[in-house]
Amino acid sequence: MTSILEFTSVSKTYSKRGQALQALDSVSFSIEEGEVFGFVGPNGAGKSTTIKILLDIISDYDGDVKLFGQSARQASSRQFVAYLPEAAALYEQFTPLDILKTALRMYGIKRADELDWCMYWLERFSVAGNAKRKIRQLSKGNVQRVALAHAMVVEPKLLVLDEPLSGLDPVGRKDVVDILQEYKQQGGAIFFTSHVLHDVERIADRFGFINQGRLLTTQSPRDLMAEHAKEFLVRYQSDSITEGQAVRPGEYEVQVSQQDLPQWLGRLNGEQGQLLEVKPLVSLEAVFFKMLEQHG
Known part of the structure; x- marks a missing residue:
């Protein structure tokens, strides 16, 4: 580049x-x-x-x-x-x-x-x-x-x-x-x-x-929000894990805390599920104001 x-x-x-x-x-x-x-x-x-x-x-x-x-x-x-x-x-x-x-x-x-x-x-x-x-x-x-x-x-x-x-x-x-x-x-x-x-x-x-x-x-923006997020939205496919909301047959979305995320992903892998997306549940605006408070 x-x-x-x-x-x-x-x-x-x-x-x-x-x-x-x-x-x-x-x-x-x-x-x-x-x-x-x-x-x-x-x-x-x-x-x-x-x-x-x-x-x-x-x-x-x-x-x-x-x-x-x-x-x-x-x-x-x-x-x-x-x-x-x-x-x-x-x-x-x-x-x-x-x-x-x-x-x-x-x-x-x-x-x-x-x-x-x-x-x-x-x-x-x-x-x-x-x-x-x-x-x-x-x-x-x-x-x-x-x-x-x-x-x-x-x-x-x-x-x-x-x-x-x-x-x-x-x-x-x-x-x-x-x-x-x-x-x-x-x-x-x-x-x-x-x-x-x-x-x-x-x-x-x-x-x-x-x-x-x-x-x-x-x-x-995604990396910064991931640093500050306390909750994540996980979208996945699995035949055995059916937690959260069904998006379509065999595909689900579930909200997972930052603390529990590593264990949850390990469980998904162990059950041979497919991870589709992990998205931080926090807006850039919220991070913006938090940083202003820290560095104001």
């Missing part, structure tokens, strides 16, 4: 009213090809500062940041990076079609099928019917869809998304999640922030939890 983004011991201090404010404190993480990395933390934790450093909006920091093996201080490192801010600032007098064509020209991309390519992405995000309407005439949700299409039309290798599902209805959220998962399967990498922790659980392969400028952990 090739590293798309690397932060190595990155620190940033602001001066506020003569006092030093530590925005980032020796933050290190990396993102690989085809990986979705969620960046989670309360307001003021350092998420926006991290994005600004990645994009070289902030350049006076300590440590090292690399994009595709190049220093992030070099403009060429962002040739294959697309960024979507939380509040997308699109030209209100432009149409969605204008916005996507402008994106291609800004990235120096020339396509013989420019019109068809732009319409393809507007269709993917269900805004093709508004292709020639002014941005100011669109709803917040449709503007967000146009902004996502704007990011995808340039075929980036890294998407940097700040609250990408903000303003979308449930149908829109599902559509976008499906498109992002397809993008990931094709090798694209995603760095995204979100206050909706359910989105992190659905999308992220790993996430970083940051608080007061310190990166407290980088793990998969």
